[in-house]
Amino acid sequence: MEKSSELLNERSVTQYLNDHNHIPYERDLLNEILQAIQKKDMKQLAWFAQFGDRLRSIIFNVYAYRKGLQFGFTNITLDEYGWLVRPSFMDQEELHFGLTENDRYGSKSSITLGRGPNQMWTYGMSVSFGTAGSSSGICVYDPIFRSREEALTHAVGKLKNMISEKVGNSDTTNYNQKIILAILKSIASMEISKAQLSLF
Numbered sequence: 001m002e003k004s005s006e007l008l009n010e011r012s013v014t015q016y017l018n019d020h021n022h023i024p025y026e027r028d029l030l031n032e033i034l035q036a037i038q039k040k041d042m043k044q045l046a047w048f049a050q051f052g053d054r055l056r057s058i059i060f061n062v063y064a065y066r067k068g069l070q071f072g073f074t075n076i077t078l079d080e081y082g083w084l085v086r087p088s089f090m091d092q093e094e095l096h097f098g099l100t101e102n103d104r105y106g107s108k109s110s111i112t113l114g115r116g117p118n119q120m121w122t123y124g125m126s127v128s129f130g131t132a133g134s135s136s137g138i139c140v141y142d143p144i145f146r147s148r149e150e151a152l153t154h155a156v157g158k159l160k161n162m163i164s165e166k167v168g169n170s171d172t173t174n175y176n177q178k179i180i181l182a183i184l185k186s187i188a189s190m191e192i193s194k195a196q197l198s199l200f
Contacts, residue, residue: 007055008045010037016055029059050076057082067140071116089114089122089138095152097159097186098128098179109163109183111155112138113148120144121151125159128183129166130176160187 006012017030036044051061061084065076073087091114098108112124122145124138136142145151163183169175 007053007058008033008037008049010034013037013055025063026059029062030055033058051084052078052082054082060084064140068116070144071120071122071140072118073116073140087116087140089116091115091148092138095190097190098183100186107179107182109133109159111152111159113151113155114138115148120146121148123151123155125155127159127162128179129163130172130174130179132174156187156190160184163187 013030013034017027017034022030033045033048035041036048048058048062051065052058061078064084068074068084068087071087071089075085075087077085079085092112093114094110094112096108096110100108107128109128110126112126113121114123115121122138122140122142124136124142126135127133143151143154145154163180166175166180167177167184169177169180
């Protein structure tokens with residue numbers, strides 16, 4: 001606790017709080033640490049101290065850990081650089097939309113579904129418009145759903161909206177209309193299949 005007392009004391013935390021511009025969750029966590037210091041809550045301070053040897057890493061790691069708890073991830077392990085080890089989602093599956101028979105970069109979009117140990121689901125998404133696109137892997141910061149179907153419905157709706165906005169875009173280099181229409185066709189096929197299955 002000697003090392004953490006040098007870091008987790010009122011002077012150092014207050015100075016860190018005042019010397020940086022913090023987003024709300026960072027400020028809230030720093031204030032939570034300050035309250036523990038003022039209450040001389042050594043148990044709580046020791047809990048915070050296990051998340052790093054710098055205030056910056058403690059704040060980010062505690063936030064990531066608490067986000068992970070929403071999916072049932074409880075392990076606290078830091079990597080060689082002092083960051084919380086990213087948990088692995090269970091039952092991951094990747095669904096592809098677009099020119100799926102083509103392995104060329106940018107020919108398709110994908111949705112990755114997965115769940116935490118507590119059966120809460122989420123998704124990551126890689127969106128390709130041709131040359132332009134975006135990607136976000138599945139992680140604890142993603143939205144939380146009670147079932148695979150809820151997560152899939154939300155993800156497909158989001159992908160459909162993003163792709164539909166680019167239909168007819170005059171920048172055909174970044175927004176390849178062949179790829180865009182193929183993705184929408186894949187989505188439509190999935191929606192028809194789901195509707196047919198719901199009849200049985």
